[in-house]
Amino acid sequence: MYTHSAFPLKSFTALLAFVSGTLTLPVHAAILAVDLTANNSGTISDGTNTATFVFDKLQPTGTGVLDPFVRIQQNGTEQGYNTTVANAGQLPFDEKFGVWTHDLQFSAMQAISGDYHFVLDIGEPVSTVQGAQQSLLSLDGLKFYVTNTPGQNNNSVDANGNANGIVGTLLWDMDALADNYVLLDANRDGNPGNGVSDMLLKIPASVFASVASTQYIILWSRFGLQNSANAGAESFGTFEEWAHLTVPPCQVDCGGGNPGGVPEPASLLLVGLGLAGLGLSRHMLRKQGTPAG
Ligand SMILES: [Ca+2]
Numbered sequence: 087m088y089t090h091s092a093f094p095l096k097s098f099t100a101l102l103a104f105v106s107g108t109l110t111l112p113v114h115a116a117i118l119a120v121d122l123t124a125n126n127s128g129t130i131s132d133g134t135n136t137a138t139f140v141f142d143k144l145q146p147t148g149t150g151v152l153d154p155f156v157r158i159q160q161n162g163t164e165q166g167y168n169t170t171v172a173n174a175g176q177l178p179f180d181e182k183f184g185v186w187t188h189d190l191q192f193s194a195m196q197a198i199s200g201d202y203h204f205v206l207d208i209g210e211p212v213s214t215v216q217g218a219q220q221s222l223l224s225l226d227g228l229k230f231y232v233t234n235t236p237g238q239n240n241n242s243v244d245a246n247g248n249a250n251g252i253v254g255t256l257l258w259d260m261d262a263l264a265d266n267y268v269l270l271d272a273n274r275d276g277n278p279g280n281g282v283s284d285m286l287l288k289i290p291a292s293v294f295a296s297v298a299s300t301q302y303i304i305l306w307s308r309f310g311l312q313n314s315a316n317a318g319a320e321s322f323g324t325f326e327e328w329a330h331l332t333v334p335p336c337q338v339d340c341g342g343g344n345p346g347g348v349p350e351p352a353s354l355l356l357v358g359l360g361l362a363g364l365g366l367s368r369h370m371l372r373k374q375g376t377p378a379g
């Protein structure tokens with residue numbers, strides 16, 4: 087006859103506590119590596135190459151001046167990578183179907199002063215959703231791959247929910263040394279929606295040194311995991327999109343309130359020389375009695 091006394095409840099409870107205590111992993115805490123809500127730039131290294139994340143406002147994003155190659159949208163958390171598929175049903179994760187989500191051949195990319203420039207434009211609401219002001223958004227995962235296989239749509243994930251079925255060679259990973267995240271505020275510049283960028287990412291050209299022009303670059307990113315540490319950092323509102331810049335930011339938007347970041351001294355010198363030259367030519371034209379244009 088079965089008897090409880092053979093295995094007292096008190097002992098069982100103690101055993102449970104012991105087992106659960108033993109098996110409970112330390113509380114997982116990601117590291118705020120770059121805070122673009124408070125700083126203008128920051129860096130993350132994968133141990134070999136250091137990427138620079140810059141708070142930047144480029145206005146003509148997504149309108150043809152820039153060519154976005156992946157758009158991602160899902161409430162809460164979201165992830166995705168650029169790929170060309172036949173219809174929305176073939177997209178691997180939370181990508182948006184259309185001309186702005188597509189394969190990116192390396193021949194279409196171009197370095198600027200030793201770095202490849204990528205622009206991130208997020209769209210987050212300036213309103214309370216689920217009890218939190220939502221203009222914040224965390225960038226939790228960012229990986230670059232090179233592949234010979236365009237049109238991929240594998241959607242398998244690892245234990246942490248990150249895509250792990252992309253076929254190719256991993257070139258750079260923001261989480262290579264630690265579980266890093268970047269914190270963004272879509273409303274930092276007062277333009278919380280799409281159409282005004284939020285971050286410029288500079289990846290050293292050495293990351294892509296072994297890539298052939300016929301190969302394809304895949305950018306995988308994931309957003310919205312840091313809501314518990316930063317209320318509102320989950321994803322809401324409209325899409326997030328990545329574009330590649332082939333010309334320096336100021337050539338894209340030199341006329342706005344923030345012309346693609348702080349001008350470098352060399353640029354200011356050129357502007358100064360240009361103004362000086364303009365003044366000189368006007369002066370000379372006036373002396374010759376010709377109306378200055
Ligand atoms: Ca934006």
Ligand SMILES: [Ca+2]
Binds near residue numbers: 210211220221223
């Ligand atoms: Ca948010």
Ligand SMILES: [Ca+2]
Binds near residue numbers: 208209210321325
């Ligand atoms: Ca969004």
